[in-house]
Amino acid sequence: LTTFAETPFQFCAVSQLTRIGNQSASTIEELGKALSECSDASIFHHTFQTLSAHHFLTENFSNDFAQWAMADANRNDLGELLASLDVRDYVSIPVLRSDLCRIVNEYCGAFPEFAKQAALERFYFCEGVEVTIPLGLQAWTLEEFRQGIEKLSHDGFYFHFISSRLRLQLLTNDFSQWLANGLGLKTLADTINKIDIYTNTLDSTRAKILRLIDRERRKT
């Protein structure tokens, strides 16, 4: 018997525009200062948004700050610390900013000789500007939901699966939220929420979700 949700899942088309900011940093110390002053949209861009643009890099890429620390400031140890931050642990940008600042400031305190060293290239702060539009696609059932996920673009998939945490202010995502609350499939929702996005590309994450949905459909 097909289960229908009370409210449908609405799939969105999403596009990101990058706005160039006025801040930049040429040393780790300057990075720390700029991190505390830049906009929330800037933190979002260099952490959440960059992961979407570089989702195919499943080794040693986490966010722009970590990449700059490693490749341009030549500080692998700082890069590692910054890369260890998992955006999925955050439902608020101020908390993420505070952790970024803490790591950089502690590093500057521990290694003052490196804090003022000029990097190969400057770090330019940018901001993410997100535009969303209903895709005209909705799902009332698990079958329709599966079809919708299959049709989503990378940006749309990322929007629903990763950056939705900031919107929902919960450690979950649009897909899991709807599966649990709309269709009562809590176990499936939890399993999907646990997929590691840092070691998977968006395509392999999507394939895993589709496989999990198929398994659920076979059960019913």
Added chain:
Amino acid sequence: MTATATSVRIPLSEYARILGQGEIEELRALARPLEGRSIEMINSTSVGGGVAEILIRLLPLAEELGLKMQWDVMSGGEEFFEVTKAFHNALHGAPYHATPRDFEIYTAFSELNRKQLPLDAEFVVIHDPQPAAMIEARRRNGNHWVWRCHIDLSHPNQTVWDFLESYVAQYDGSIFSSPAFARRLPIPQYLFYPAIDPLSEKNCELEPRFIAGVLERYKIDPNRCILTQISRFDRLKDPVGVIKAYRIVKRYFDCQLVLAGGSASDDPEGAVVLKEVLREADNDPDIKVLELPAWAPLEGNALQRASTIVIQKSLREGFGLTVSEALWKKKPVVASAVGGIPTQVIHKQTGLLAHSVEGTAYQIRFLLSHPEIAAKLGESGHLHVKENFLISQKLKRYLTLFLKLSNRH
């Protein structure tokens, strides 16, 4: 007189084959609120150069999405283009002493074009400094104006920039190819990467037989390593440095070097550099110095596809889209960390960066010793281009910007 340029029509369904239907559906959804609305693109040339190349292909895609996009080319006499070429070089940082007469010529031709061009579309996109003064034709509370700057403004000649900035500051927004190329401006600045068209002759898939034919024509052995740099013969592309790097690699690996660029016959400086290159090559039979005609993009495509490693050892670079062309073909790339190259070559992720002849040689040797790493970099490079530097992404960014400007989303 103004000219309206012609475009190359490839349907969106062809791109769906490469990008996936989801990406195309998303473009359609983003374009829906903009259906029937007018856009005017203005630049200063209908042929040659990266801007014309991308507009030719962008227009029909926008039309297929229901947008009324028009491309107009501003007109200018010899003296106007002499001035704007000098402005262009000065904005890139070259020494230049601007005279009042230069600014008068620029202003006079701008005035003439303001009378000739329609400039009444809802969104007007002005490309580069030549037509920047068209903004003076803007009606009060009228349409949206965006200035798209394709050049590096990080170290401009101050006099020329001050003159230009008085126009640029009147726009609703500006677009740059890299944050490092931008200026502090009172208007929003957006980042749009330059883009390649995966279906153009420069980048489309080729039959192995065609590639073999090109190698045969230029006497390149397909069974030995091929190192390639495709760039015009320009000192800033450092072709002589590439030969020096090749000689170091040659001590360890049996390899050939292909240096292919546009014909130097109509470019006096190019002809001088070509001579320097031939002198450095010193009749080495494994160095092929090829002058490719501009109308033979398939040959450059074939040479890139046949390469073991593609090099871009520039000393200074704009964005350097030849890098994206190579990455799209899944080629391992060794390139200099200058201009827009590090945006495309993320070191150790989508290619390898170098800062010297010796460094370039070392990275090439490393990749020749580790073909599995070379293949992985090529694969990641292809995905990086697919995600960020294709014409579809560029179209998507324009749609997003227009939606943002009109607040209808």
